[in-house]
Amino acid sequence: MRDESSIAEDVAAADEPSAHEGPPMTELERIRHSCAHVLATGILRLWPEAQFAYGPPVENGFYYDVELPHRISPEDFEQIEAEMRKEIKANHRFERSVVSREQALEMARRGELAALGPRSEPSKFKLDLIESIPANEEISLYRNGDFLDLCAGPHVMRTGNIGAFKLTSVASAYYKGDERNPQLQRIYGTAFKNKTQLDEYFAMLEEAKKRDHRKLGKELELFTFDEDVGPGLPLWLPRGAAIIEELEKLAKETEFAAGYQRVRTTNLARESLYLKSGHLPYYAESMFPPMELNEDKDEIAMLEGRIVAARSVLEQHLSSRATDEEDASCNDVQFERAINAAMEANDIPAHVLEAFEEKNRCQTRLVFLNQQPRRYYLKAMNCPHHHKLFDAVPRSYRDLPLRFAEYGYCHRYEQSGELFGLMRVRSLQMNDAHIYCTPEQFESEFNAVNQMYLRYFKLFGIEKYIMRFSTHDPERLGQKFVDEPELWRQTEEMVRGVLQRSGINYVEVPNEAAFYGPKIDVQVWSAIGREFTIATNQVDFAQPRRFDLTYKDRDNTDKTPLCIHRAPLGTHERFIGFLIEHYAGNFPLWLSPEQVRILPIGDDAPLIDYSRAVLDELRANYVRAELDDSSDKINGKIQRAEQMKVHTMLVIGKRDMEANAVSVRVHGQGNLGAKPRDQAVAGILAAIKDRS
């Protein structure tokens, strides 16, 4: 399971090559970090030329990055693990020594670091890592048996203290996490104090697999992906769509009460919109490539035809007047000159005059048409469209704050390797809204949005979350971030102040802002330990300016509003993916795709009629209820309903019918016994209404 500190750890693991800084390790981390050294020892026994980069403990184990011509595959694990077991059995001490910078560099040059002894090739990554250790820091080495490594430690006392370990996977990773650096093989493993804990860990992984949203989504018939539709483009089955409808109902009610207005915009817009917004070029690689439309093609062809016809009339006219030295079959410029001159005359026939005018009319019109195809893009974000809605009507300070909400589809061209079930998709429905406000209104609007998050989290029982405040990187202005240094500074200062005053727990993460302004992401952890950005809240100073959005202030001057982008429920795709894992598919009644299933015992006509009457009553109240009139026995019907995680089952036998009752069974709770029909129905309706 992941905790809040894991963000810091991951950042440290990614950004801190030497591990020469950072918080002290826990006992388990020391075991895992030591196991990484043992892994390197094992690999070197098999491939002495291996070059190691760094090998820290991570959330669920450890890894070591290695460069090696041989491609390590899971088939090699057994062999490597055998070498590792020998090293653990030898029970070598982890011996720490401190060396001078020059000594360390010398050893690296001799290939002795992350090695079993001197080698012909230098330990090149270690050489580089030594360079990055700050001058005032001590340089330490750790030895276990023959293996010596540059390492800040700490370690367990002896290799034998690594109770139980297992190699788990191999992946590739860029050296220092930078795409421009060489790719290394990253060997992952995990280690625990003892075999029992190791086994428990793998058993836990098996359990986690059962609540994986991709597995449950298929089993519960919530959504599907189809090759003909395309990767990352989920299709929602009726049961999944039911959840979407409930979430939208929730959002619409909440937002209506909070003074939002709903708008609707298109999925497609011309290139010019996104040039204005800055999505092109700042966001271009996340957008689907454009489609090109020859919008004026037909009109251009028609005009050109008419020009040709008119010109032939004019040419005829010219040639009829031609003197010996004049040639009517001349180039365009000469023709224009000649015809203009000819039109000076007084005796021009009417049809020639008409052709002349027709030609000029057509040529003038052509100037205003697009000869080049026009580009249209699928929208990746709603904001540019909403800005246009702001701009569609003159705005006064009295209109602010103006809050436009839309649950629209956006399409983003995520890289193929990024796609991940529902959590990372290419078509997404965002719980989006844009709040246009004055700087004075910013704080209360911003806090109101945060309050909305907290209410939602309470409703869904989300207890663990953290806000990440992402700021810009001054060095990437004009590349990743709009080039407005002063506005960035002011806005970040403003947001930081609001966050601090509101007392919300947050961490500040540099360089991860949106291109148009700083943002706050809300990270949550699904029940199986995955971490996600579920909601987002961003400040946009850039786009309102780029769109020249203004409102008339009290003093009759035009001012530019601030814009807050916010999506407390994130996207349906990710949010539902999260909820599936959060609830393990056992949705509360209000969200349950099938809220009630009626299970008659037997199929006697009166019993079926009674069951159907109960069904009709529920459906008349918009309850998603079904009747199982199959020929299964009652145990079979219950089994099937339980497997589909139907929330409430109403078992109806002869006894119930005669008492005008139903027997209530709730998924996960079992048989709750018979209840009067009215009472049971009322209870269901009340629970749905309260979202309890």
Add this chain to the structure above:
RNA sequence: GCCGAUGUAGCUCAGCUGGUAGAGCAACGGUUUCGUAAACCGUAGGUCACGGGUUCGAAUCCCGUCAUCGGCUCCA
């Protein structure tokens, strides 16, 4: 996009070192009339992801493509 792994019926999975593709559940047709997690019998269902190659013969071996998964990079 990069590295690695995987791809057999709607689902879960068998199918040895190449010799004509199998089970359970689901579906469909019957029989059964059952009080809280699976009644019984039968029927149908697959171009073994796709495309090439090797071979007398390929689900199986080789190459390529696509998709998914584990990571990396990216990320509202």
